[in-house]
Amino acid sequence: MSTTESPSLFNDLEQQSTRTLLTSMNQLDQTVPLVVEKALPQVERLVEATVAALKAGGRLFYIGAGTSGRLGVLDASECPPTFGVPQGLVVGLIAGGDTAIRKAVENAEDDAEQAWRDLSAHDINEKDIVVGIAASGRTPYVIGGLQMARQRGLATGCVVCNAGSAVAAAAEFPVEVVTGPEFVTGSTRMKAGTAQKLVLNMLTTATMIRLGRVKGNKMVDMQLSNAKLVDRGERMLMDELGIDQTKAAELLQLHGSVRAALAAQSGH
Template identity: 55%
Template sequence: MVKDSLIAELGQLVSEARNPRTMQIDLMGAADIVAAMNREDRDVAVAVEQVLPAVAAAVERIVEAFRSGGRLIYFGAGTSGRLGVLDASECPPTFGVPDTMVVGIIAGGDRALRHPIEGAEDSPQQGRDDLAARSLSAKDVVVGIAVSGRTPYVIGGLEYARQVGATTVALSCNPDSTIAKIADIAISPLVGPEVLTGSTRLKSGTAQKLVLNMLSTASMIRIGKSYENLMVDVSVSNEKLAARATRIIVEAVGCPNAQAEELLAQSGNDVKLAILMGLTGMPQAEAEAALRREDGFLRRALIAHPGAAG
């Protein structure tokens, strides 16, 4: 039997409130339903804008973690956990980083990505155990993701992370939530009631995805994973990515496709290295040394080379 206290607690959450603008949605045709959803979605970016200082603060801590050999660990249940795993899984091909650098953990394990795992989110101890199993350390940043801000699994994980000394970040869509009070940094975009009451995979999930995009992308940019707005550490692991890598080199160097493909081959499929070689005329070994001196920042390596084109 569901506890009365839990029912009352959910009734106090913004994310569980009824939306007065969609009370007649069950009578609408398809065009009106999607128009109503679209109108509601417009509020999401505005809500995220209000919490940008907290997002930026989290990015700075993540950058510090990366520079000291730490990890970014996303941690959640249900939709929140799936979004964290999704963002983590996109980092290796996009930024050429190992899959241990950004980690996504979902309550119930990988099976929970496709199937609901009964009660997986209800155990604070399981949250602690899942982080302990990843050898959590004070170097890491743990982002606990829970729309309600009260998921026991996430609470337990964040409490354990604090004990270990890791930086803790709470991402929720309710004000003054439990996880917000636990964490070092609280990110709480308030998107208001959902189109369908309590269906937090909608506006709340969109807000979470926007924030996670910022956390990973901004952090990677800050550690030198871009040149201008080009993804210069993209992994060349299939035909599409090889074509993208060639196009990036063409854009950066201003050379024909054939020359870009030759530079890519000479660099061992290292886009950043290929661009440095193309813009400076450096041989591979010299270009590699120049990048090492500048901690992998391509623009700094170019500035340090007086003969760099462009």
């Protein structure tokens, strides 16, 4: 039996106080970053493969089901506003389609051929990289998608939370974060989901930094899509150029992005 499905280390949960429940969950959660740390060499290899694919004109596709699929969709959707990359450079696909983001779709994850159909709808090609996300490591939707992608010469990776899984075996660049039993037995939206979120954050953030989408430590390509982000952009310009907010606001409005404003001021 997979360790993510093994019995919780805690019993009689319904008899415990709220504080005891929260303390126990928090103690378990603190083990997650340590498990991710052990997988950093694997994450590094996946980042390097992703950077290479995107530099060559490819895209990053996530495939997953349930919580894993939702985490992929979340990470993909945050890349354009954070890093200013075009929609479609990072794509999250979930078994059952977009309906499954909000509401579970029965048996969607059990179709081993559907992921490739979903990928094919995006005209996937050998320049792209496909990363499967599956806490169990045995989701047919993910296994089938990775196998078909690999057969066609695409780079493949995965993020799983059990050792020696079929999903990892199907991927060229597997990341295994072995999170162990959940607080509520089998509820992989908890520790496993947290571990997956950490790894996906690392994957896209490190990739985008390597692709030049961050300057210093700032999101200079972020989309100025709300008042908070405009304010953040103004503060970046104030810090970098030593100017007041009025001048920063003028430059940001004129050039449309922090990067463009900085480039104009430096004469590049």
